[in-house]
Amino acid sequence: MLTNLTIALDMMGGDYGPRSSIPAAVRAVNANANLKLILCGNEQVIAKQLESLDSLSHPRLIIRHCNDVVTNACEPAVAVRSKKDSSMRVALDLVKSGEAQACVSSGNTGALFFMAHYVLKMLPGVKRPALISAVPTERKNPVYLLDLGANVHCDAQMLYQFGIMGSVVAGQALGCDNPKVSLLNIGAEDIKGHEEIKQAAQLMQQSELINYIGYSEGSDIFSGKADVIVCEGFVGNVALKTCEGIAKLIMKKFTRALEKHVVYKCMAFMLAPIIKKLYKRVNPDQYNGASLVGLRGIVVKSHGNASAKAFHAAIDEAVKEVERQLPDKIAAIFEKTHSKDTAVE
Amino acid sequence: MLTNLTIALDMMGGDYGPRSSIPAAVRAVNANANLKLILCGNEQVIAKQLESLDSLSHPRLIIRHCNDVVTNACEPAVAVRSKKDSSMRVALDLVKSGEAQACVSSGNTGALFFMAHYVLKMLPGVKRPALISAVPTERKNPVYLLDLGANVHCDAQMLYQFGIMGSVVAGQALGCDNPKVSLLNIGAEDIKGHEEIKQAAQLMQQSELINYIGYSEGSDIFSGKADVIVCEGFVGNVALKTCEGIAKLIMKKFTRALEKHVVYKCMAFMLAPIIKKLYKRVNPDQYNGASLVGLRGIVVKSHGNASAKAFHAAIDEAVKEVERQLPDKIAAIFEKTHSKDTAVE
Structure with missing residues (x-):
């Protein structure tokens, strides 16, 4: 220290x-x-x-x-x-x-x-700095998502460099040598996505600096299959804020559903600390230190x-x-x- | 009928x-x-x-x-x-x-x-067809999100037309005359986002066919502030799949948290139907009819x-x-x- x-x-x-x-x-x-x-x-x-x-x-x-x-x-x-x-x-x-x-x-x-x-x-x-943050997953370790809005559009070289920087951040934070790096795309198949992503995938595949494991879809972010997920800033920002929105929605709907029945109402009182703790766990606010790397x-x-x-x-x-x-x-x-x-x- | x-x-x-x-x-x-x-x-x-x-x-x-x-x-x-x-x-x-x-x-x-x-x-x-789907919100009505992946990149004219088509779909489905249309962006201020979005915002603002209410961020999707939210396909696809992923994560973490304590374990049994129903409500799978318009x-x-x-x-x-x-x-x-x-x- x-x-x-x-x-x-x-x-x-x-x-x-x-x-x-x-x-x-x-x-x-x-x-x-x-x-x-x-x-x-x-x-x-x-x-x-x-x-x-x-x-x-x-x-x-x-x-x-x-x-x-x-x-x-x-x-x-x-x-x-x-x-x-x-x-x-x-x-x-x-x-x-x-x-x-x-x-x-x-x-x-x-x-x-x-x-x-x-x-x-x-x-x-x-080439360009990026905004990176830890996002909760199903597993013990979070996933590091970048870029979260510093660069609206990104070319292949930028995405590739984000992969390298994300590897360093995740490696240090998770204490592992070879963090798994993935590119966020709209399908797992090689044919999916736009040119920048396909080129970035090639660069990552050929690089000794990155342990590239292929594409991830939005639904894979939280599975913990990757330690680092790379995307352009616009997409990363929308993904992160979407998490925030849906987490709020689920918590609200759950509390409302419990309040509808007398039996559940008593439970709601007992469940409140668990719900609160869970909300904190999944809310990016708690994983708050987004960093410029x-x-x-x-x-x-x-x-x-x-x-x-x-x-x-x-x-x-x-x-x-x-x-x-x-x-x-x-x-x-x-x-x-x-x-x-x-x-x- | x-x-x-x-x-x-x-x-x-x-x-x-x-x-x-x-x-x-x-x-x-x-x-x-x-x-x-x-x-x-x-x-x-x-x-x-x-x-x-x-x-x-x-x-x-x-x-x-x-x-x-x-x-x-x-x-x-x-x-x-x-x-x-x-x-x-x-x-x-x-x-x-x-x-x-x-x-x-x-x-x-x-x-x-x-x-x-x-x-x-x-x-x-x-100019181009788009993929549209209803997404749950905090309010009674869902929000119609498009494009969800039919067009990876979109220009301003395409986004504008998606606004018009989204208006028709939402108007018919929700039974309202003037659905509120918003553009998905990475900030609520006019200066945020890329050129295509800024131009699309101008087109929507000037149009009599659209009741344009300004930008939405990812976290606003589920607030119900808009009836239609327009974005390019890559972003919409990631947003929708991110919802799916985080909904799964929350449900899993909640069930796991309940299983940790004996008292809560009994509750978990009673809560199962509520959790299941809620998961269906927030899971895009249930709002499954994404349509090409x-x-x-x-x-x-x-x-x-x-x-x-x-x-x-x-x-x-x-x-x-x-x-x-x-x-x-x-x-x-x-x-x-x-x-x-x-x-x-």
Whole structure:
């Protein structure tokens, strides 16, 4: 375990802003004695909220005042150009300068992606960073799904690289050497899907860096047959949010069905903790630390409507990634590939 | 209600072939005294199965022998070119000739789409047919999602036309005049998504034919905020299959959680019927009649791993579409648009 961990937080992002990010920060430092957090955002707002939680003078919670905020409606390019004193940008700058080892934000995904890309730059050889998250499966281990919305469309080379980066993330998180990598498609047969996917499948099949196991369909995501599932950002984002929607629907319908009969009503009361626990298990909110991979720094994206608990989970994810030194490990693989490519040339 | 209904069935498609399609056909004719079914496929296999169900001499079950089958691995273009005596093709030919008013298949989606397109042709003015299905929501009414995989990529005009066709289907099924139409995107803000979606949003906004209500995210599908949600085929297919996967996961995890404690174990026994009913409600298998819209004929696609019950649901969906005269209603709208376009020219 690292003894000196500093993480920068964008306190103003997401639907709830400081209302969820501040309780999360307080919980995180109280749970981890090695953790220092730099809270980027409006000083007054943050101080007031910290005071209400008796944590204004916490020695490991440092406020860094920022005048501006990146809203959800802000165009990514505008955010990069004109939001230099925003909480999101300052948090990223702290990673760039080395003052913080990682940053966490629940703000505008597109803006965070563009800004992180601009501020931190990509690792050598990486075409595009991707957003990756763990998703629950029927088995003990989750599956790592990427890209979740950082890149709307992706070409074959990008999908292939996502496979490599996903392998590193899953390998580190699951403690396995050869994570199984699959491509999300609309059928298991080789003829299905579009050109980019077919080409990416070929690249993965030929690569020594990836343990490619073929296509997966949407219904296979949760079976646990793969450790990593690769898709373009639009598709991954829709898949993840669809999970969220259907999980809510099932829980609601189940509770409603129980309430219809007196006998079941009593059961509903007893079942409530199980249902709640299950909902948390399948809700991506709990697997909240979606991370940007492929950058020269660690950036964790928390859900836009992250609760304090979810934002805390994202901070924990950032801590784990610092401990696992993910960017260095990804860089080492791409360096090897690059030197091989150069040798062939 | 129509008194003379004839529907052609592709008996050999799907993962279970005649094992699910024949019990389904028997149930369907027994449940509807006006329904005649033409069973296309291997005569011997069908006769043997019918005999085992004491239905070989049923007066409204007519066998049409076909020598060939379109397998799941068959390329769509190959299916069209060389599978002229397949159960899928013969069923479509029966619709084309007017002998049947609709057909149902659980076979290779891509091949069915290409073949239906080739045999039945599109309605005047329609750019591409789409696959549409009802999906459960939190409210009483389902939402109609299209395209579910007939067209991997779609341009703005195609998405716009899917909105029009979806409106007709939802309007007829839900009995409402102005169904709310939405576009599936990766954010609710106008800046989100790719060019095709932004252009389609403009077309829908300007159109008198569509009651456009803006973007939906994956999590909104099940909220019931829209009656029709439009997306490209790749995305729709992944979304639908993701639902299937997560519904299975939740049910499994719930049952497992109950089995861990003795008290809950007894409950599990009592809860089994509720869980089963709920699973059916949220499982797309039950909303099984995915239909190809935009063609000069009715084609219902049953799920590849359709059970007898699910295949029966697809036959029922075909009956409803015949009664609602869906292709005529879609044609009337496109004719109006077309004559308007001509007038403007």
